[in-house]
Amino acid sequence: MTRLKRAAWRCTAAASLLALGASASLAGERLWISLGDDAYRLLRAAQPQVVSVTEVEVPVRVGRLGATAQERVHVVRVDEDWLPALSDAVHRDLHRCGGFIVHDSLGSAREAVQQVRQRALQPEAVAGSTYLINQQALVQPMVAAVQDSLVLQTIDSLSAIQNRYYTTSHGVNASNTIAAQWAALAAGRSDVSVSQFSHPSWPQKSVILTIQGAEKPKQHVILGGHLDSILSGGTTENSRAPGADDDASGIASLTEALRVLLASGHRPKRTIQFMAYAAEEVGLRGSSAIAADYLAKSRKVTGVLQLDMTNYKGGTKDIYLYTDYTSAAQNDFVARLAATYLPELTVSTDRCGYACSDHASWFNRGYPASFPFESDFNHHSPFIHTSNDTLANSGNQAAHAAKFAKLAVAFAVELAN
Ligand code: IPO
Ligand code: ZN
Secondary structure (H helix, E strand, C coil), rough: HHHHHHHHCCCCHHHHHHHHHCCCCCCCEEEEEEEEHHHHHHHHHCCCCCCCCCEEEEEECCCCCCCEEEEEEEEEEEEHHHHHHHHHHHHHHHHHCCEEEHHHHHHHHHHHHHHHHHHHHCCCCCCCCEEEEEEEHHHHHHHHCCCCCHHHHHHHHHHHHCCCCCCCHHHHHHHHHHHHHHHHCCCCCEEEEEEEEEECCCCEEEEEEEEECCCEEEEEEEEECCCCCCCCCCCCCCCCCCCCCCCHHHHHHHHHHHHHHHCCCCCCCCCHHHHHEECCCCCCCCHHHHHHHHHHHEEEEEEEEEECCCCCCCCCCCCECCCCCHHHHHHHHHHHHHHCCCCCCCCCEECCCCCCCHHHHHHHCCCCCEEECCHHHHCCCCCCCCCCCCHHHHHCHHHHHHHHHHHHHHHHHHCCC
C-alpha cells in the first residue's frame, strides 16, 4: 500500500475522488459490482470512463407505513483497488452506506439486479410462518438468562485480534476461533453441528452452526453477522482493525443468544442456523455465496435476521429496524417481538441504502430478511473501519449489544416453532 494512497484516503471527498483517480494505475483484479446511485455518481466523478452496463429502478420502503422511494442500482466493472476508497467516500461524504455487491460475472450481476427489482415489486410472500408470538414459556427464561458480561467478553476477545480481514492469517484464525467457540457451546448435542463454508477465491471461511429441526428440518431460520473487519484505506497483514462494533458486537450478540438457546435444551421444530459470514466488508461476498448456494439448492428459508453493529448506542431509541432491502411483514413481527419480550425498550425505523449489510444477500434472492441496528443512520459508531473501533470507544459496555442477543433468541425460538 503506497504512502500516497493512505494519505489521500484520509482527506475530504475531493481527495477521495483524487485517491480513486490515483489508484487507477495500480490494476487490481477487475470485478463486476452492483451499487446504488450515490456510490455510482461518486465513482463516475473520479473515473469518467466507468459506465454502467445495466441500471434498474428499485422501489424501496421508507418507514413502516409502506411509503416507497425509488433507488437506481447500477452494474459496472471496477478495479478491486478502488473499492475501499469508494465505500469510505460514499459513507463519509454522502452519509449513505457505501454498499456494493461483488458478482462473479456480468451475467450474474445483471441477473441479480433484475431480481432485486422483481423482488421489490412482488407482494410480500409470508414464507411458512404466520408470525404468531406464542412461545412465552420458552422465550422468557432464555431472555432473562442473557448475560451482558459474556457479550462483553466475546467483543473483547474478537477485537483483540490484530485484524479479521478476509485475506490475512488473522482473518483466517478469527473464523477458526469462532467455529471452536460455537462448537464448545454445542458439545454433547447430537442435533447440533458446526461447519466452515469455504470460499474458493479467498482464505477466510464463513462459520455455520446448525440446530437440526425436530419436525420441519427442511425449513431454515437463519441468524447472521459478519466475522471480518477492515481498515479503510487498505488492510494488510499487520493492519490494526479491531472492528469491536463492526461487527464483533453482532457476533457477540449471536453467540450469547446461541448460548442461552443451547443451555435451555430446547429442540426447535424448524432448523435454526447461526452464521458468521466472511468478507462482508468487501462486497457482501461470503453471505452472497451462501445465499446463492441455498437458492441453487432450493432450500426453504423461513426468515433471516442480520446483526451488524449492535453495541454503539448513538440514537435516542434502542433498536432501529431498517426498512429498505428488508421484509415489511417480518419487520413488523420483529417489532412485536421487542414489544412482547423487551417492553422497556424503544423501537424506530430508518433507511440505509443498497447493499448495506448481509441481509441484502438474502433479501435480493427472495428470502424474508430483517436488519435491527444499533442506531439511526446519522448516529451510528463514527469509528467503524478505523483502528479506533474499539470496545473502549463503545463505552467498555455490552448492555446495548445484549438487547440484540435477547431479540435474536426470541426471533429464533418464535420463528422456528
Ligand atoms: C453500516 C451499517 C448500517 C448503517 I445505518 C450504516 C453503516 C455499516 C455497514 N455498511 C458495514 O460497513 N458493515 O460492515
Ligand atoms: Zn463495515
